[in-house]
Amino acid sequence: MTAGSLRGRRGALTAALALTVGVAAGSDVAAASNVVSGLQGGTGTVTVPTWLFLLTGGAVIAASGMLSMLVTDRALLEEIHTWSLTVPEPETAREWLGRLGAAGTALVLALVVYTGFTGPQIGSASFAVLVVFVGARAGLTMVAYAVGNPWPALDPWRRVAAALPNGVVEYPADWKRWPAVAALLALIYVEIVTPLTQSPATLAWAVLGYSAFTITGAVAVGPDAWVRNADPVSAWFRFYGAVGPLQRTSEGWSLRAPGSRLREADLVTDLSDVAFVVLLVWELTLSGFVVTPPGETVVRALVGVGLPPVVAYLLLLLAGFALFLGAYLLAARRSRERATTYLTARSLALRFAPSLLAIAGGYHLAHYFAFFVSQTPSLWTALLNPLSPPAPPAFTRLVLPGWFGTLDIAFVLAGHVLAVWAAHATSFDLFPGRLQAIRSQIPFIAVMVAYTMLSLWLLSLPTGATPFVQG
Amino acid sequence: MATPTNDAAASASHDGDAAPATADAATPATADAATAASTPGPNVAVPEGEQPAARCRHCERPFKNERLYALHLGEVHPDACSDAERERYEAIYDEENHDLFTFHVKVVVTLLVTYFVFTYLYGFVWA
Numbered sequence: 001m002t003a004g005s006l007r008g009r010r011g012a013l014t015a016a017l018a019l020t021v022g023v024a025a026g027s028d029v030a031a032a033s034n035v036v037s038g039l040q041g042g043t044g045t046v047t048v049p050t051w052l053f054l055l056t057g058g059a060v061i062a063a064s065g066m067l068s069m070l071v072t073d074r075a076l077l078e079e080i081h082t083w084s085l086t087v088p089e090p091e092t093a094r095e096w097l098g099r100l101g102a103a104g105t106a107l108v109l110a111l112v113v114y115t116g117f118t119g120p121q122i123g124s125a126s127f128a129v130l131v132v133f134v135g136a137r138a139g140l141t142m143v144a145y146a147v148g149n150p151w152p153a154l155d156p157w158r159r160v161a162a163a164l165p166n167g168v169v170e171y172p173a174d175w176k177r178w179p180a181v182a183a184l185l186a187l188i189y190v191e192i193v194t195p196l197t198q199s200p201a202t203l204a205w206a207v208l209g210y211s212a213f214t215i216t217g218a219v220a221v222g223p224d225a226w227v228r229n230a231d232p233v234s235a236w237f238r239f240y241g242a243v244g245p246l247q248r249t250s251e252g253w254s255l256r257a258p259g260s261r262l263r264e265a266d267l268v269t270d271l272s273d274v275a276f277v278v279l280l281v282w283e284l285t286l287s288g289f290v291v292t293p294p295g296e297t298v299v300r301a302l303v304g305v306g307l308p309p310v311v312a313y314l315l316l317l318l319a320g321f322a323l324f325l326g327a328y329l330l331a332a333r334r335s336r337e338r339a340t341t342y343l344t345a346r347s348l349a350l351r352f353a354p355s356l357l358a359i360a361g362g363y364h365l366a367h368y369f370a371f372f373v374s375q376t377p378s379l380w381t382a383l384l385n386p387l388s389p390p391a392p393p394a395f396t397r398l399v400l401p402g403w404f405g406t407l408d409i410a411f412v413l414a415g416h417v418l419a420v421w422a423a424h425a426t427s428f429d430l431f432p433g434r435l436q437a438i439r440s441q442i443p444f445i446a447v448m449v450a451y452t453m454l455s456l457w458l459l460s461l462p463t464g465a466t467p468f469v470q471g
Numbered sequence: 472m473a474t475p476t477n478d479a480a481a482s483a484s485h486d487g488d489a490a491p492a493t494a495d496a497a498t499p500a501t502a503d504a505a506t507a508a509s510t511p512g513p514n515v516a517v518p519e520g521e522q523p524a525a526r527c528r529h530c531e532r533p534f535k536n537e538r539l540y541a542l543h544l545g546e547v548h549p550d551a552c553s554d555a556e557r558e559r560y561e562a563i564y565d566e567e568n569h570d571l572f573t574f575h576v577k578v579v580v581t582l583l584v585t586y587f588v589f590t591y592l593y594g595f596v597w598a
Contacts, residue, residue, distance in 0.1 A: 052596055059585055066578045072571055074546070340535045342523060347514040432534075432543035435570055 050460055057413065057456040058449045064417040065445035068424040072434045077425050081260040088252035098153050106156035109207060111386045116204025125392035126200040127382040132207070133197060134375045138368035141240055145361035148248070149241025151234055157211060158227055158234075161218030171225035177272035179230035181279060183213075187232055188283045189317055192290065193310050193469050235276055242267050242354060243361045243418075262354035262422040263429065271346065274353045275325060280360040282324045284367060285455065286317060292461040299467045309468035328356070331443040339431060339440035351430060352444060355422035359448070362415010363455060366408040374398045405459075412455050416448055538563050 048056075071077065108131060116128035123129040143150050187210075190196070196203045214233070218226040227234040241247075242261045247254045261267065268274060289295040290313070302312035332349035378395040389395075423444055427437035515533055517523055523533030525540035529548045534540040544552050545560025552560065 049596060052592060055592075056589060059589060063582055063585060066582055069578055070575055340539075342515045342517055342533045342535065344514060344516045432539050432546055434567055435574065436539065438574070 050457070053460060054453045054456055057409070058453045060413050061416045061420065061449045061452045062445065065420050065424075065441065065448075068421050069438045069441070071424070072428075072438070074428055074434075077428050080257060081263050081425055083257060083260075085255040086249070086251050086253065087255075089248070098159075101150075101153035102156040102159045105154045106160075109156065109211070113204045113207055115386060115389075116200040116207070119200060119389060120392060121200055122392050123198040123200065124378060124397075125382075125389060125395045126203075127386045127389060128200040128203050128207075129197055130375065130379045130382045130395075132203060134372055134379045138372040141236070141364055142368070142372065144237050144240035145243040145357075145364070148244040148246030149237050151237035151241070152248070155227070155234065157214045157231075158218060158223045161215050161223045161226070164215075164219050166219045167222035168220050171221040171229055175229065175272075176270040177229055177235065177276055180232050180235040181272055181275045183230065183232040184236070184276065184279055184283075185317065185321070188279075188286070189314060192287070192313050192317070192466065195469070236280070239267075239277060239280060239357055240361060240364075243357050259355075259358055259418045259422045262357060262419075263425045264354070265351060265429075268350050268353040271349070274328070274349055277353045277356050277360070278325045278328055279321060281356055281363065281451075282321050284360060284363045285324075285458065286320055288367060288455075288458045289320075290316070290466050291463040292458055293464075294461070296464065296467045303468065313469070327447055328353075331447045334443035335440045338442055339427075339436050341431065341436070341440070343430065348430070348440070351426050352423050355419040355426065355444075358419035358422055359415045359451070362411050362413070362418070365415070366411040366455075366459060369407065369411065370400055370404045373404075374400050408459055409456060412452065412459065416452050420445060420448065542567070 112128040112131055115126060119126055119128065140150060140154075190206060194202055194206070196206060214226070214231055217230055220226075221230070243259055245255055245258045245260075247256060247261055268277065290299065298316065299309070299312055302315065303309055307315065329345070329349055332352065333345040335348050335352075336343065336345045374397045376398065378397060381395050382389060420441075423441060424437075427440050428434070431437040431440060517533050524536045525534045526532070527534070527540065527543060527548070529544075529551055532543065534543065541556070541559045541563050544556050545564065549557075
């Protein structure tokens with residue numbers, strides 16, 4: 001039993017080494033996504049040889065996996081994850097917080113649409129672009145996984161739909177969260193192939209289109225069912241928010257250890273939830289990939305074969321998503337075999353999916369933290385004068401010190417370490433044997449090591465514009 | 472109108488999904504997850520023609536060997552154990568402690584070796 005797992009681990013380590021050597025042979029001696037390069041252009045490199053950099057990253061994850069295997073006391077794990085500090089939230093406070101938040105967000109959205117059409121048509125000086133991408137896609141998401149899910153207090157569309165006559169049809173329960181997955185795929189695709197960050201008018205149309213879509217949907221099936229199942233933005237914040245320490249429970253506001261919600265069985269209840277979580281991870285990798293030289297090579301190759309660029313990007317989006325989802329489900333199946341259990345691979349996939357959210361959070365932070373910090377003066381300038389913005393040169397950016405690149409690496413690794421820990425705690429919930437629980441983790445840690453090396457490699461590459469669709 | 476909460480278990484039951492596949496989700500989130508995992512149904516699958524080595528008499532969960540079943544009884548159904556079962560659980564738990572200790576020693580050694588290898592590599596590269 002132990003000899004087998006040791007062999008398995010050696011095999012995994014050999015595979016990791018082989019992968020690293022292969023990568024090193026094809027690369028030489030870090031920024032982050034099409035959104036970032038659309039607004040501020042590309043960046044640079046690291047001072048350690050790439051092969052050692054990747055090997056170190058993989059080793060950190062493997063080491064954190066091994067370190068987590070040293071914690072095997074069930075009582076201690078239970079204590080860490082159920083510790084909480086709860087503050088009751090009076091019903092009226094909740095109602096008023098929601099109303100104020102929704103009203104504020106509605107005002108901001110109106111301004112986004114208005115300035116998108118009438119304001120300066122330069123992305124870096126546009127209230128619309130700065131608020132949507134710096135404020136919401138970067139900033140608000142960071143609030144979600146660093147603090148807690150802010151969206152229920154801010155969602156204006158839900159309240160609009162609730163005020164209208166709604167619930168025309170019953171939401172088909174079999175559809176689960178697949179509509180949210182499809183909608184998020186569509187949003188990501190639109191973000192890649194349209195010049196949203198450089199053309200505020202396009203962004204304004206996109207916001208109008210999305211508002212129409214979500215209000216229609218919420219009116220059709222009822223706001224509760226819509227928000228729970230089909231609205232991609234609500235699902236986005238709900239899943240990212242599960243990583244945060246502040247959770248809203250039936251008893252009020254609860255402060256817990258970060259990531260402790262990831263251990264629970266009620267967050268991911270269906271394969272459609274797993275698909276959504278994997279998509280959150282994949283879209284970060286994809287948006288990072290398409291602005292690096294290897295990504296450009298792949299896209300140019302696809303276009304060279306004769307595909308129009310928009311089709312090439314769609315193919316890349318769907319193929320990569322299928323690959324990531326397949327890799328995760330394969331890891332779940334291998335975990336079932338290693339753990340000598342009758343629990344289905346499907347149930348293992350469901351229970352371990354929440355820990356992927358920690359990876360998504362770490363990677364999102366790595367992608368967008370420097371971006372957010374450097375764009376803060378521009379965002380502030382835009383917020384101060386939404387209707388009469390100063391000339392574009394007044395929208396300044398912070399020049400970041402060189403060590404910010406190291407921060408990105410730290411965030412990727414931190415996300416993985418939290419994920420490894422959450423999965424470890426979950427495995428102790430699932431299995432009666434402690435060594436059995438540890439063995440079940442090995443395929444997931446192997447996948448995480450491979451994914452860490454891929455992410456770090458992408459971070460280390462210089463970036464440029466998204467080929468064919470961006471200036 | 473239900474106020475939005477993070478308690479997906481409550482919302483899951485609003486989906487109107489009566490299929491036993493969501494037995495996990497329908498279980499109150501406060502119940503310990505071990506109980507949710509031991510609820511039988513689509514969460515477990517015994518391959519055709521195979522007979523589980525043991526099946527829990529309280530929750531019907533099948534096990535691939537008798538050791539795991541003994542551990543399960545002691546951890547998930549401690550109040551329903553007979554004296555013999557409790558003794559067996561404690562004996563196997565102690566055995567597992569010993570195995571875990573051996574395993575932990577190997578992990579620590581692996582970590583130390585990894586650390587030394589990387590210190591050497593970086594020293595070599597940065598020299």
